[in-house]
Amino acid sequence: MNPSVVSRVALANVVANGVIVVTGGAVRLTGSGLGCPTWPECTDGSIRPTPELAGHGLIEFGNRLLTFVLVVVAFATVLAVFASVRRDLRRLAVLSLLGIPAQALLGGVTVLTGLNPWTVAAHFLVSAVLVAIATLLWLRSREPGVGQLLVRRPFALLVTGIAVTVAAVQVAGTVVTGSGPHSGDPEAGRTGLDPELMSQLHADVVFLLIGLTVALLVGLHATDSPGRVRRAARDLLLVELAQGLIGYVQYFTQLPAVLVLLHMAGAVLITVYTARLVWSVRGPASELPVGAAPVATTAVR
Known part of the structure; x- marks a missing residue:
């Protein structure tokens, strides 16, 4: 096909x-x-x-x-x-x-x-x-297949750390949702946890995520890493900042349904752009690993 x-x-x-x-x-x-x-x-x-x-x-x-x-x-x-x-x-x-x-x-x-x-x-x-x-x-x-790592190993590990932190943000976000309003039905139960405390915990993990993404982006630019990785990190950071802004506005405006729905859409985008970042650190199957010299060829006379 x-x-x-x-x-x-x-x-x-x-x-x-x-x-x-x-x-x-x-x-x-x-x-x-x-x-x-x-x-x-x-x-x-x-x-x-x-x-x-x-x-x-x-x-x-x-x-x-x-x-x-x-x-x-x-x-x-x-x-x-x-x-x-x-x-x-x-x-x-x-x-x-x-x-x-x-x-x-x-x-x-x-x-x-x-x-x-x-x-x-x-x-x-x-x-x-x-x-x-x-x-x-x-x-x-x-792309034709998954190739070699395009960045230094510490950067690859940092990307993994960002993906894990995104997962933690998503988990914390669901706990916040389960502790607050918008249960889906008036008879539905809640977690019983303090919504304000859960929201603060969620925000703290978000700050960690943004800090890790900024550190990755700075490191990538400082070492002149491939453009596809830098673009993926930059775009993820922009989505994180937009999502964080929506989160703060919805919190201080008593969680209007429209903003909560936008926040859910933002969570989907965070997932997509995180997956893109993970994908970006490996090139196509034809790419050489980072630091590898091209193989010299000798012309046949």
Whole structure:
């Protein structure tokens, strides 16, 4: 199969995974988390919402339908990858597909437990992992294969540290969400943790993330590292700053739903740009490792 086709399908997979996270946030922010009070059916004896459930049922049911769209896109991605010569992409494509039924089951548990905040958090975090996998798959599909490390090893380790810190930020963010308002339903429980304390902890980890990203960017420029890595670090920092600004504004304006939804979209972008940074430190399969001298060739006379 044409590599450009594989890349386009893989990009659609990234978009689909990101959209379903944002629409899931809309379900919670509209209080429609239990619009379909059971699972896998919407109500006992019906897969569709009943008129009694009104708008909340339609919103939750619509989000569930998007899962089928995601399955189609992920399945198309697997078919495209397996029809190409890119064996190195197969594991990512399969993981992206298998993550969907796992996520659906977790969503069912979330509904059946009355939107327990810890299962809601896990539901989001699994989605973030799927977004990262889909992003890596798409970026790798645009090159002939994964090559050698393009930066010095300390920088590669710092990139790994940034990725781990992003994961910590996401986890802390879900704890903040589970401790505050916007539970998804008036009857849903909360973690019982202090929202203000959790918000401060979340902010502290964000400051650490921004500091690590700034340090990486300065180091990359000081050592004249490849442009693709510097651009990836720069763009991630810009997204982090924008996300931090939205976070502060929403906190001091009592968490309006619109800003919370923007913050969720920002979390998706943070995941995408972090995956891009991780991808950037290795060049295409044809690239030489950092510090390697090109092989000299002697002309045959």
